[in-house]
Amino acid sequence: MTAFFKTFYSMLFPPLCVSCEKRVENEDVVLCISCIKSIMLHSSFFCPVCEARVPPGEKICHGDAGYILAAATSYEQKAVRNLIHALKYSETREGAMLIAHIIFEYLKRVLPLSLLDFSEYIAIPIPLYKRKERTRGYNQSFLIAEELKKIFEMHGMMFPEIHTDIITRNTNTLSQTECQNIKERKKNISGCFSVSPIKIVEKKNIVLIDDVHTTGATIGEAVRILKQHGAKRIIALVCAKT
Numbered sequence: 001m002t003a004f005f006k007t008f009y010s011m012l013f014p015p016l017c018v019s020c021e022k023r024v025e026n027e028d029v030v031l032c033i034s035c036i037k038s039i040m041l042h043s044s045f046f047c048p049v050c051e052a053r054v055p056p057g058e059k060i061c062h063g064d065a066g067y068i069l070a071a072a073t074s075y076e077q078k079a080v081r082n083l084i085h086a087l088k089y090s091e092t093r094e095g096a097m098l099i100a101h102i103i104f105e106y107l108k109r110v111l112p113l114s115l116l117d118f119s120e121y122i123a124i125p126i127p128l129y130k131r132k133e134r135t136r137g138y139n140q141s142f143l144i145a146e147e148l149k150k151i152f153e154m155h156g157m158m159f160p161e162i163h164t165d166i167i168t169r170n171t172n173t174l175s176q177t178e179c180q181n182i183k184e185r186k187k188n189i190s191g192c193f194s195v196s197p198i199k200i201v202e203k204k205n206i207v208l209i210d211d212v213h214t215t216g217a218t219i220g221e222a223v224r225i226l227k228q229h230g231a232k233r234i235i236a237l238v239c240a241k242t
């Protein structure tokens with residue numbers, strides 16, 4: 001859309017906060033100021049199994065999970081839920097920028113920027129099933145990764161190279177919300193990813209990027225297959241956990 005039509009369009013349809021539906025000044029921001037301010041950020045990493053807080057640099061209690069969970073905030077919060085929902089289901093791509101800012105603010109709370117070193121990592125956004133990506137027009141995890149990279153670079157910091165071709169999603173699994181319990185979810189997702197080329201993953205540290213961590217079935221499955229192919233340390237970096 002040209003700048004002229006954009007202005008014209010926003011006069012006819014003033015941009016509204018995706019959470020409380022009050023008017024927002026800047027349509028690229030998606031949430032209004034008071035909704036943004038309402039978001040409470042976490043200040044630690046988590047064990048994905050028992051949700052215990054994990055101080056940076058310390059080993060997690062459930063090492064067999066294979067990864068550490070870095071979740072910026074809680075999905076229980078209305079503004080967070082609506083923000084993620086808008087990005088996933090209402091074609092509100094701009095939501096990715098705000099989500100990336102939320103994740104970056106969170107990382108700053110967990111450890112000082114000078115210690116935030118991803119130089120030995122590669123980044124992998126959790127892929128969608130191809131058909132789903134075509135219908136949606138984008139993979140929200142990839143958009144979040146790209147926005148994070150921009151923010152890191154704005155701060156003169158390294159962000160790991162983003163790889164979208166290493167893991168692919170093979171089967172059209174049921175939506176995770178359609179599965180009743182954790183066992184079903186795990187079964188539903190099992191074997192849904194494949195890795196290639198395998199060489200890239202070997203001995204690499206990996207940041208997996210996704211919007212939400214719910215039961216951990218999806219991320220757990222990605223971790224399982226990446227570890228199988230020789231991945232070292234894995235951090236799941238998400239906007240929210242349930």
Ligand SMILES: [Zn+2]
Nearest residue numbers: 017020032035
């Ligand atoms: Zn609002």
Ligand SMILES: [Zn+2]
Nearest residue numbers: 047050061062
């Ligand atoms: Zn634990």
